[in-house]
Amino acid sequence: MRQNRITSRFEALKEEGRAGLITYVMAGDPDVETAFEILKGLPAAGADLIELGFPFSDPMAEGPPIQRAALRALKAGMTLRGTLDLVRRFRVNDQTTPIILMGYTNPVLTYGFGPFAADAAAAGVDGLIIVDSPPEEAAELSDALDVAGISLIRLTAPTTDDKRLETVVKRTSGFVYYVSVAGVTGVKEADAATVAPAVARVRKASNLPVAVGFGIKTPERAAAVARVADAVVVGSALVEEIASAAATDSLAAPKVLASVAALAQAVRMARLDVSVT
């Protein structure tokens, strides 16, 4: 089996001595072609890994920005199949940037766990995050993903105690995603002071890299988290830019990619000059 792109990327980051930037955008937001243009431009703008949301009508753990992004994507006709098409097109020119799909159980269940895992692997998907699939409900999905060689990446939260952490990291691969605030995406701001001990706690339970997300909006905040975590996830802030560009009929792709570049710069510099905060 080929070396997993997620593992390779984190090994490379470790060698460079810096944290990675993971960017989240929603497939089909604001429309299919603009979303593809953004996706295509992310690696050059400085995204080390890509989280690609696939829309669901009832995204229980999302704040307003990503809820609205899902509605825009659904209106644009985006589906889980359509999301895999975007990944397939992306892979024509990029064989190395890891892509992780993120969403909710029902579209994947509807597709069928086995067929989905096979099609996703063939399209070039490396990992999957399913928000509403805790370990207790995930055995069947995990089996299907194992067969296809796709990593199941789990979320851990401030409410996850040490004992439960063991359950959560079992059958997790690629990396562990630490949700830095108790809440939905893009509302509360992550507190860098509480992130460090939390990341240490996750590292004690797992040897996998730890990415931190939910509530990281600015380059400054991203840099602060990049000093203590293996990767920083930014989502709602980018999705908001897509929304405002779409609302004013301006071009979303260059705007979002410029923001990604600023975030990437901050993440890359974070550990070089610790004195600047």
Add this chain to the structure above:
Amino acid sequence: MNAQSPNDYSAYPDANGRFGDYGGRYVAETLMPLVLDLGQAYEDAKNDPAFHAEMSGYMTHYVGRPSPLYFAERLTQHFGGAKIYFKRDELNHTGAHKINNCIGQILLARRMGKTRIIAETGAGQHGVATATVCARFGYPCIVYMGATDVERQKPNVFRMNLLGAEVRPVTSGTGTLKDAMNEAMRDWVTNVDDTYYIIGTAAGPHPYPAMVRDFQSVIGTEARAQMLEREGRLPDAVVACIGGGSNAIGLFHPFLADENVRLIGVEAAGHGLSTGMHAASLTGGRPGVLHGNKTYLLQDDDGQIIDAHSISAGLDYPGIGPEHSWLHDVGRAQYVSATDQEALDAFQLCSQLEGIIPALEPAHALARVGDVAKELGKDGIVLMNLCGRGDKDIFTVAEALGSRL
């Protein structure tokens, strides 16, 4: 008693919160520890006689239980078949069965040391019941309600405000009950330390489906005993309407082991099943995952949830409690449907023949009771849960009938 007979229907859910393949705990990791805690707290309360004694006191003196079992003589004559009985849960305090569950959950919230209560509501009946118990027990209460429903159900919004609750209109998604439930979940995940979420129907992550069922089972337990006393035998069929299915499961559950008693759930067929504008998850949906449980859902080919439609806001939900999905699959209960028009006809019939204005929800059940009564014939007995009174629906009904209030 470890061995379960194959038809020990009341032995579910299992330890994982499953009714067969349905149910479970499909929630974000942030909520998982809370849901597990709640499961433990409920188990403890269930095994504590003091909890039951306290609940029973409020049921008697605050809710007004037991509710009567009433022989609907003129409707029986009208249909010319089996004897029709109503379980009068519309006579409860706040006018519907919803209060049974709210009493149980507020006592549990207090036991758990929670200090803030949230709830979702569609028509507003569960919101009113939650606001009521929060007033009675002194808790701040926030009710999430779809913006469309806030507009449609103004009297209930005002009632909740009078009771001291804050009603938050939900504009996300399509602004209906399912979105109100999403928003309540989002609140819960944000306020993990102090907040208790009172879910109004027998759905959501485990333990809610089992817990709400247990609190609502007072309906069936009373009705079963009252029927035995009155008729010296069990009914041939029991009938209830189904949105999420809490009044139906409360009525059905104590009859599960009585295999000669037919259990009939009536879903809302809206404009008709063939139009796609309905709320009949079992008849017109397929299994999927929403709001923390696996169950039958109205959804498209991509797994996106489709909005339900019903003239009754209380049945306007694209899912159904997981125990109903299971009872449907194993064939213990039978699920049929009634259209908006059939419910409106039954609403008027009941008002005119029995002097009881039913809510639009049980009017759906009543729309099928006539068929069942005729099928059973004169020697039969059919029991229907009249789960709510219709005062809240007079504006909707007036509009449907073309009169202006």
